[in-house]
Amino acid sequence: MATVTLGKIAFAWRGLFDPNFSYAAQDVVHYNGSAYVCTVDDTQGVLPTVTAAWDLFAQGARDIASGAGELVFHDGSTLAALTPGETGQVLTISAQGLPEWSILTVRSGTKALAIQDAEQPFMYRRGAAVMTDGSVRWWGRGENWMHGTGNQTADRSYPVSVAFPPNTPAIKYICGAHDFASVAIDANGQFWVWGQNDYGDVGRGDTADQRVPYNASGNSSNSIYGKVVIAYAPMASPQNYISHMVLCSDGTVHTCGYNGYGQLGQGDTTNRYNFVQVPMLSNIVQIARGGERYTSCYAIKADGTLYSWGYNAEGQLGSGDTTQRNIPMTLPYFANNSIEIKRVGGSRQYAWAIDTNNKLYTWGYNGYGNLGHSGTSNNYSPTQALTNVADCNSRCESYHRTYVLRTDGTVWATGDNSYGCLGVAADTTDRSSFTQCRINASTPLTNITKIIQGGTGSYNYAVALDDEGICWSVGYSGNGQLGRGTYDGTNYYFAPVLIHRRRVVDIAPLGTGSEGGVLFLLDDGQVYQTGYAGEAQLPEDDSENISVPMQVIF
Incomplete structure (x- = not known):
């Protein structure tokens, strides 16, 4: 009978790798938590990680996970560790097909996604929330159509659903203006307005009240038509002189409504019944406003330039004087000292900014020592007040105080x-x-x-x-x-x-x-x-x- 030589057809386990041992092809060793198979006869002194003489036979998990509760997974090229999640999180699969921890999202009309914007702290006897299914709930005082339900029921002791049109995208943001108006932004960046409309702030071209949500982005007479609204700047005082200011994804700023102090940034004090783009502003990344009637406005450009305009009786524009500005202007102090700003905020009578080095500057009214410097004397130009600042809150209407x-x-x-x-x-x-x-x-x-x-x-x-x-x-x-x-x-x-x-x-x-x-x-x-x-x-x-x-x- 003929003899057929098959060669070495079985793997031979050789235990822990020994650099002094001469290995043959298909010998298997243990090295640094993994197993490797030799591919070349008479291999000696060559580490198993050298691919010219060895192949990975079975990868181990030693040194991949080091902390309690970590999970080991393959990321497409090698083993990796997933750190433990937090209480309430579940293990899900990301868009890239990899495991991740997340809060289980359930689209529901009984669970909330967001609440009323804290930058408008004067919601008069009412509250609001955005639900995980994209609907909106209002409760409390019903005057001035703020519930968006088509009537002015004196109060709603249980939350009611706002009457957006069918097929409206999910709402992501809700904000009320004291006792007079409501605004929302949907998932497609459309801006919705309803409530009292004495100054044309609904953006519909007239001053008739709006009883249910109105899509201002859908009106071709508005400058936000065809644009994506990404942010709204609430006002910080309880008065019915409503204007609106929004930031769009292309870095432009748009305003509408009351303009008694040039807060619309159009170079005049004429009210606007449709949204208009604020001139001189481009590549804007953040907007903010002060009081509701005597409104001061602020905008930060991507390069850190800060602009201000509007009401300025207490020097809150930071221009070095108390002269009203009807168009945006840069703040001389920051421009002259090459200071780049990354965050700005306004109160009814003063303002603050944080630069890229986390320094806080304040200016304007200071009757309560709220600027944090200069005793109780007003300051018409920004003055450094503190270092190592992450954020600031000055959203007060009177009896001013500032938290950092x-x-x-x-x-x-x-x-x-x-x-x-x-x-x-x-x-x-x-x-x-x-x-x-x-x-x-x-x-x-x-x-x-x-x-x-x-x-x-x-x-x-x-x-x-x-x-x-x-x-x-x-x-x-x-x-x-x-x-x-x-x-x-x-x-x-x-x-x-x-x-x-x-x-x-x-x-x-x-x-x-x-x-x-x-x-x-x-x-x-x-x-x-x-x-x-x-x-x-x-x-x-x-x-x-x-x-x-x-x-x-x-």
């Missing part, structure tokens, strides 16, 4: 301290320089990611959100707005808001005067609310205030 979030997660405050609202010490003394906020006399407030403020007159309060989803509140709580289980008027230090076993992901203030409240968006889509209940600002039947967060039932 620094890059280390601490919060500092200056200005009016009615009811202990600054949270810096056990007193109600105003501050004229930034002072660190605390949870008691010796312990600072830390790990904060967002700070908001509410109240008008002297009934001021603030709420901070930390990186664990816990909220901290301070100041006036006569109607329970702090959510700490107390109706005490004065609360000197920040203390936790009483929300059990859920993470808060966003916060927004509601109400005016002493009638304050707070909206809390939770990580599972629930919305909670505290504080004043009149006219169903708190959506329940008996208009009873509450001093701990109550679930809003959608």
Whole structure:
């Protein structure tokens, strides 16, 4: 019988790799957590990672995952580690086909995606939320068509759905202007307006009120026609002199409505009943505004140039004087010193900016020491107030105070301290320089990611959100707005808001005067609310205030 030589047809396990051993083809060794097969006879002293003599036989996971709870997966070319997710997250597949942790998204009319914009802190006796299915809910006071339901029912004690036309894209953003107007932006970047229309701010070409949402982007007479709106700039005071300002994806800025102080940026003080593009502005990346009637406007260009225009009686334009500007102009201080700005904000009578080196500048009215420098003297030009600043909140109508979030997660405050609202010490003394906020006399407030403020007159309060989803509140709580289980008027230090076993992901203030409240968006889509209940600002039947967060039932 003929003999057929098949050669070596079986793998031979040789154990741990030995550089002094001579390996034959198909010998298999263990090296650095993986197995390798030799491909060349008489291989000696050649590491298994050298592909000229070895092939990877079985890849191990040693040194791929090093932390507790990490998962090992193949990323298309090699093994990689996925770090553990957070509580409430589930393992999903990304658009690239790779595993990732995410919050399970359920499109629902009972779970919220977003709440009222905190940059408009004077929502008069009403609240709003965008649901995960893209619909919008309003509740509370119904005057001036702000619910968008076609009527002015005195109050809605349970949330009602806004009457957008069929086939409207999902809504992504909602904001109300005190007691007079509502705006929304949909997923396609269309801008919707409804409510009172005394100054033509709906953008429909007339001054008749708008009872249900109107698509201003769909009107070819508006300069936003055919453009994608990406941001809206709310106003920071409760008056019915409505104008609107939006930023489009092409870097242009557009305005409409009341123009008594040149806030539309058109070179005059004539109201506009349709949206018009603001001249001289291009490549804009952020917009902001101050008060609702006496409006100061701000815009940042991609290269860090800051523009301002509009009302300027307290020097809030930062132009070095108190002269009104009807068209955008650069701020001389920043231009002359080659300072690039990355963030800007306005209050009713003063403003602030953060440069690319995280320095904070403030200017304008300073009667309460709210600028954080210069005692209580007004400043008509930007002056550096603080370093290492991540964000700032000055959204107050009167009794001015300013809160700063620094890059280390601490919060500092200056200005009016009615009811202990600054949270810096056990007193109600105003501050004229930034002072660190605390949870008691010796312990600072830390790990904060967002700070908001509410109240008008002297009934001021603030709420901070930390990186664990816990909220901290301070100041006036006569109607329970702090959510700490107390109706005490004065609360000197920040203390936790009483929300059990859920993470808060966003916060927004509601109400005016002493009638304050707070909206809390939770990580599972629930919305909670505290504080004043009149006219169903708190959506329940008996208009009873509450001093701990109550679930809003959608």
